[in-house]
Amino acid sequence: MFNPQSALDIKQETKTLIFVKAPDNPYFKAVEAALDWALEVEENADFTVHSTLGKLASKHVIVIAKSALEEAEKRTKVTQALAARKDDWLIVLDTVPEALTTVLFSGLLHASYQFNAFKSKREEDARLRSYTEIPERAAAIHEGIVIGEAVNHARDLINTPYNYLNAVKLAEYAKGLENIEGVTVKVYDKAACEAMNMGAFLGVNKGSKDAPQLIQVDYVPAHAPREKTALVGKGVMYDTGGYSLKTPQGMPNMKCDMGGAATVLGAIEAIARLQSPHAVMAIIAATDNRIGDDAIVPDDILTAANGKTIEIISTDAEGRLTLADALWFAQKEGATHLIDVATLTGAVVSALGTDYTGAFTNDQAYLDRFNQAVKVSHEKIWQLPLDKAHLKTLESYVADLSNSGGRLAGASIAAAFLQEFVNEGTPWIHLDIAGTAFEKKTGASGAMIPALIQFLKE
Structure with a gap:
C-alpha cells in the first residue's frame, strides 16, 4: 500500500x-x-x-x-x-x-x-x-519512454545537416541498432546494387561524390509469424533537384528529404526495443541528388531492378526512383506487406497542408487497420485517390513509364508510379509526409513514427 x-x-x-x-x-x-x-x-x-x-x-x-x-x-x-x-x-x-x-x-x-x-x-x-509506487505502471512508462526516445532519435537524424550525415554515415547509424535484441543489419554497396540491376536507385546516385548505401534492418522475434512487414523509407540525404535544379527558395531544408528513412529507423528501433511479436524490416536506398559530371539528365532512360524502363522527365522526381528499387528489394527479401514513407511531393502539401499525412493504398482493409493505429496514436492521415487514370499520365513513347506526369494530382501520380513496383496481391500503403515531417521554425516533427509503432508493436 x-x-x-x-x-x-x-x-x-x-x-x-x-x-x-x-x-x-x-x-x-x-x-x-x-x-x-x-x-x-x-x-x-x-x-x-x-x-x-x-x-x-x-x-x-x-x-x-x-x-x-x-x-x-x-x-x-x-x-x-x-x-x-x-x-x-x-x-x-x-x-x-x-x-x-x-x-x-x-x-x-x-x-x-x-x-x-x-x-x-x-x-x-x-x-x-x-x-509512483504502482508496479503495474512500469510497462506503460517504459513504452512511453521508448517511443519518445525513438521519435527524438529520428528527429536528430532529420535535423542533422548533410555535411555531417551522408548516406555512409546513415548506414553507420543503422548498424548501431544491432545492439537491440533481435536486430540484424546489412548494408549493400554500389557493386552489390549493380549486381541486383538497381538502375533507378543508382541513376540518382550518379551525380553524387558519396557511395550509395542500400540499408536493410531486420527485426525477427522468436516464434515470429510468417508475415513480414517492410517499412521502406525514402533516403535522399540532400536533394538539390539535380539538373532540374530547385529554386533558391526551394533548396533550404532539403536535408529533410531523408525524413522517410529516419521515420522507418525510428519505428523499427522502438518496435524492436518493445519486443513486438511481428517480424519487421526497414529498407532504405540512401544517396543524395545533385549535379555532377555523370549525373542523369531529362530524357535519360533508366532500368529498374524489376526490369521496367523509366524515362526521366524531371531529375527532381528522384525519390520515387530510389523507392522503386527499394520496394522491389523488400519483396525479394520476403516482405508480405509494404508501407513506404517519403517526403515525396510538394503536391501533397498543396492538397493537405501540414496537419495531415497523405495516404494511398492498393488494399483498403489494410489501410483501415493502419488508420486505427493512427487514431490511437493521435496522428492524422487523409486518404487520397489512386487509380488507373493517374498511371495513364505517366505513359511514355520511349519507355515503360516516365517518372513525372506534371503538376496536376502530383501526389496521386507519384503513388501510381510506386505501385508499378509493388507485386500483385501484396498489401501496400504509401505515406507522403512532405507536409508533416518538418517545420521550418522547429525542425523535424517525428510524424508517423508513433502510428507505425502502434500498428506493429502488438
Whole structure:
C-alpha cells in the first residue's frame, strides 16, 4: 500500500508538484488538506498553477485537467508548457489515468526535445521525473519512454545537416541498432546494387561524390509469424533537384528529404526495443541528388531492378526512383506487406497542408487497420485517390513509364508510379509526409513514427 502523505515529504529541490485533477485520489486529497483549500483548474484552462505559500516543501502545485490529457492537441500544449518550465518539477503519476501514462511520457520527451548539437551555447534539457509506487505502471512508462526516445532519435537524424550525415554515415547509424535484441543489419554497396540491376536507385546516385548505401534492418522475434512487414523509407540525404535544379527558395531544408528513412529507423528501433511479436524490416536506398559530371539528365532512360524502363522527365522526381528499387528489394527479401514513407511531393502539401499525412493504398482493409493505429496514436492521415487514370499520365513513347506526369494530382501520380513496383496481391500503403515531417521554425516533427509503432508493436 502506498502512503498518501509521502507526496508531501518530497525533498525541497523539487520546486513544483504536478497532479492531474483527481478529487478521490489519496495523494491529491492529502495535498489539498495540507494547503487548506481545494485544488481547482481555472475555467477554460488546461492547467492551473497554485502557490503553496510555504505550506509544502514545494513552492508550486500544478493541477492539470484530465480532459487536457485526453485530447491530443491540448496534451501537446500541456507537455510543451511543462517542458518549457525552468524549475525542477515532479509528476505525481498516481493521479494520471492509467490509459494515458504512455502518451504522457512519450509526449513529455517529444516536448522537451532540443536540437542543439551545433550550438556553442546549449540550453539544459528539461528534467523529467515521476513519483509512483504502482508496479503495474512500469510497462506503460517504459513504452512511453521508448517511443519518445525513438521519435527524438529520428528527429536528430532529420535535423542533422548533410555535411555531417551522408548516406555512409546513415548506414553507420543503422548498424548501431544491432545492439537491440533481435536486430540484424546489412548494408549493400554500389557493386552489390549493380549486381541486383538497381538502375533507378543508382541513376540518382550518379551525380553524387558519396557511395550509395542500400540499408536493410531486420527485426525477427522468436516464434515470429510468417508475415513480414517492410517499412521502406525514402533516403535522399540532400536533394538539390539535380539538373532540374530547385529554386533558391526551394533548396533550404532539403536535408529533410531523408525524413522517410529516419521515420522507418525510428519505428523499427522502438518496435524492436518493445519486443513486438511481428517480424519487421526497414529498407532504405540512401544517396543524395545533385549535379555532377555523370549525373542523369531529362530524357535519360533508366532500368529498374524489376526490369521496367523509366524515362526521366524531371531529375527532381528522384525519390520515387530510389523507392522503386527499394520496394522491389523488400519483396525479394520476403516482405508480405509494404508501407513506404517519403517526403515525396510538394503536391501533397498543396492538397493537405501540414496537419495531415497523405495516404494511398492498393488494399483498403489494410489501410483501415493502419488508420486505427493512427487514431490511437493521435496522428492524422487523409486518404487520397489512386487509380488507373493517374498511371495513364505517366505513359511514355520511349519507355515503360516516365517518372513525372506534371503538376496536376502530383501526389496521386507519384503513388501510381510506386505501385508499378509493388507485386500483385501484396498489401501496400504509401505515406507522403512532405507536409508533416518538418517545420521550418522547429525542425523535424517525428510524424508517423508513433502510428507505425502502434500498428506493429502488438
